[in-house]
Amino acid sequence: MELTRTHTCGQLKKSLLDQTVCIMGWVNSRRDHGNIVFLDIRDRYGVTQTVFNSEKSTALHKEARHLKPESTVAITGQVCARPSHLVNPNMATGEIEVEVTGLEILSVSKTPPFTIDQRQDIGEDLRLTYRYLDLRHPKMQRNLIMRHKAAQATRSFLNENDFLEIETPFLMKRTPEGARDYLVPSRLYNGKFYALPQSPQIYKQLLMLAGYDRYYQIVKCFRDEDLRSDRQPEFTQIDIETSFLRQDQILEFTEGLMRRVYRDVLGVELESTFPRMTYQEAMARYGSDKPDIRFDMELTDLSSVAAESGFKVFADTVAAGGQVKAIAVKGGEKLSRSRLDKLTGIARKFGAKGLVWIKLSRGNFKSPIAKFLTDRAKSDIIKLTGAVSGDVILAVADRPAIVAEALGRLRLELGKELKLIDENKLCFLWVTEFPLLERDEEEERWTAMHHPFTAPMEEDASLFETDPGAIRAQAYDLVLNGVELGGGSVRIHRREVQDKMFHALGMTQEETEEKFGFLLNAFDYGAPPHGGIALGFDRLTALLVGEDNIRQVIAFPKTNRALSLMDGSPSEVEPGLLEELGLLIKPKEYGIRSADYAD
Numbered sequence: 001m002e003l004t005r006t007h008t009c010g011q012l013k014k015s016l017l018d019q020t021v022c023i024m025g026w027v028n029s030r031r032d033h034g035n036i037v038f039l040d041i042r043d044r045y046g047v048t049q050t051v052f053n054s055e056k057s058t059a060l061h062k063e064a065r066h067l068k069p070e071s072t073v074a075i076t077g078q079v080c081a082r083p084s085h086l087v088n089p090n091m092a093t094g095e096i097e098v099e100v101t102g103l104e105i106l107s108v109s110k111t112p113p114f115t116i117d118q119r120q121d122i123g124e125d126l127r128l129t130y131r132y133l134d135l136r137h138p139k140m141q142r143n144l145i146m147r148h149k150a151a152q153a154t155r156s157f158l159n160e161n162d163f164l165e166i167e168t169p170f171l172m173k174r175t176p177e178g179a180r181d182y183l184v185p186s187r188l189y190n191g192k193f194y195a196l197p198q199s200p201q202i203y204k205q206l207l208m209l210a211g212y213d214r215y216y217q218i219v220k221c222f223r224d225e226d227l228r229s230d231r232q233p234e235f236t237q238i239d240i241e242t243s244f245l246r247q248d249q250i251l252e253f254t255e256g257l258m259r260r261v262y263r264d265v266l267g268v269e270l271e272s273t274f275p276r277m278t279y280q281e282a283m284a285r286y287g288s289d290k291p292d293i294r295f296d297m298e299l300t301d302l303s304s305v306a307a308e309s310g311f312k313v314f315a316d317t318v319a320a321g322g323q324v325k326a327i328a329v330k331g332g333e334k335l336s337r338s339r340l341d342k343l344t345g346i347a348r349k350f351g352a353k354g355l356v357w358i359k360l361s362r363g364n365f366k367s368p369i370a371k372f373l374t375d376r377a378k379s380d381i382i383k384l385t386g387a388v389s390g391d392v393i394l395a396v397a398d399r400p401a402i403v404a405e406a407l408g409r410l411r412l413e414l415g416k417e418l419k420l421i422d423e424n425k426l427c428f429l430w431v432t433e434f435p436l437l438e439r440d441e442e443e444e445r446w447t448a449m450h451h452p453f454t455a456p457m458e459e460d461a462s463l464f465e466t467d468p469g470a471i472r473a474q475a476y477d478l479v480l481n482g483v484e485l486g487g488g489s490v491r492i493h494r495r496e497v498q499d500k501m502f503h504a505l506g507m508t509q510e511e512t513e514e515k516f517g518f519l520l521n522a523f524d525y526g527a528p529p530h531g532g533i534a535l536g537f538d539r540l541t542a543l544l545v546g547e548d549n550i551r552q553v554i555a556f557p558k559t560n561r562a563l564s565l566m567d568g569s570p571s572e573v574e575p576g577l578l579e580e581l582g583l584l585i586k587p588k589e590y591g592i593r594s595a596d597y598a599d
Helices: 058-065 116-121 124-129 138-160 201-209 247-266 279-286 303-307 312-319 337-349 375-385 400-417 458-463 495-504 509-523 537-545 575-581 594-598
Strands: 020-032 036-043 046-053 072-081 096-107 183-185 193-195 214-222 234-243 276-278 323-329 356-361 364-366 392-398 428-432 437-440 445-448 475-480 483-490 530-536
Touching: 020 046, 020 058, 020 096, 020 116, 036 058, 036 072, 046 058, 046 072, 058 096, 138 214, 138 247, 138 537, 201 214, 201 234, 201 509, 201 530, 234 247, 234 483, 234 537, 247 428, 247 475, 247 483, 247 530, 247 537, 276 279, 279 400, 279 428, 303 312, 303 323, 303 375, 312 323, 312 392, 323 375, 323 400, 337 356, 337 392, 337 400, 375 392, 392 400, 475 530, 483 537, 495 509, 530 537
Parallel strands: 046 096, 276 428
Antiparallel strands: 020 036, 020 072, 036 046, 072 096, 183 193, 214 234, 234 530, 323 392, 356 364, 356 392, 428 475, 437 445, 475 483, 483 530
């Protein structure tokens, strides 16, 4: 007889005592006590304990003794109360058990490569190879359920605010946006390629020009770039664009979206408005354009003191246009010399030539450079950094960009190591007024810090010809606890400004017409002021569930080498298909070999 599930494995309570039920799921565990066998049955809703008693059914008891974990079963039986001393308060169904009267084995499992309950002790490669087993773990199921709730909260908020969810193409024209594109060869047009979108940037701007003043998508994007824990070759973003809204209004409704997501998913009420900080201030105070403001340890500029300090390295650096900055590490006196040497290595890793340390201990000023410093310089350094006895001061002298990078990284390293960060805090921050352009010294040209459609601050628009590096952008990033959740900008909507931007990037008129002609032509037909934001949905979900790695909130992710260990992609294709596409594979002496899949 075909059975019908009446309840899930998380539903059964004492209110259902004596009722006959049918549950279906996977054998989570088996405990054999001779005449009685307990099977815990699991589905995504929870776990229910079932009891097979040999005195009531020898046949069922025998089947239960040989049933392998992860087999799928349908069980019928009567809901009974557990003896009071066997109640499990940690289970939603811990007050009851099901006395089994019927068992149907739906499928028998092989011995799995790892037990679901012990996944945390298994290497990630093995878990990704058997991702369908890994996804059975309650933690992974919780992560994906939270992802679903975050998506629903996002759609609910945006729908209530008159946004339209509109799909844009995955096969599009290749346009330069910073990262490498994934290319798709066209069978019909030999030698031509589509590109998978790095973002729907141009399409959503065209939707604004078409009159759809509030658009959104929860959309897949693709970038062929080096990976790490917070990057994937395919990722998901909440993509938003609006017309006729000022930057302040875009930031305000984005804050409203975050408040809705955190309320609906976690039941957490966020602050009514998020603090704002300019890019220049963030770099000056924290050495980062995505600062973690959950703890102090801000950077202090010592350049004025360094110039007259008596220490030649400091003085020469300042004279050459560099700077000297420092952080005061509270309680840092306990850092050993070997640890300080390792911190020096970290600073060098990020470009610094070295790291100066100063320990303040019982009124003593201890440092390898102490003998070179004047008494006035020592006093000023202590005063400016706010350091007290028991602290250590770490200083870097170099070009401003290197000083910021090195000290910013050291600040985060020590914040974690010394447990200065309150992990229960949620500190959102807007970083605004980014530079519009940054200099590529190797290629000796300007590049767009965000993308070439970002509008300059109106008061800086006249600097394209005279000082392009000083132009501030109407761009903004949303940061949470030191993680960039996303970014956006007010867009250029006048053709003459867009032409100036392309010219600053070194693009000829022919290049702009070939790459962006369709967008520029659209500007000639009444383009509204518009702007938007793209939020990393994978990163947002990871922060919601407390994961450091976005692979833990994606159902079927790639490794950090862009491999799918479960299905073996990327994979080779038949020669006939390559011929049909007009492609010839030329062997390389570098890159990932087929044999690399084995690891």
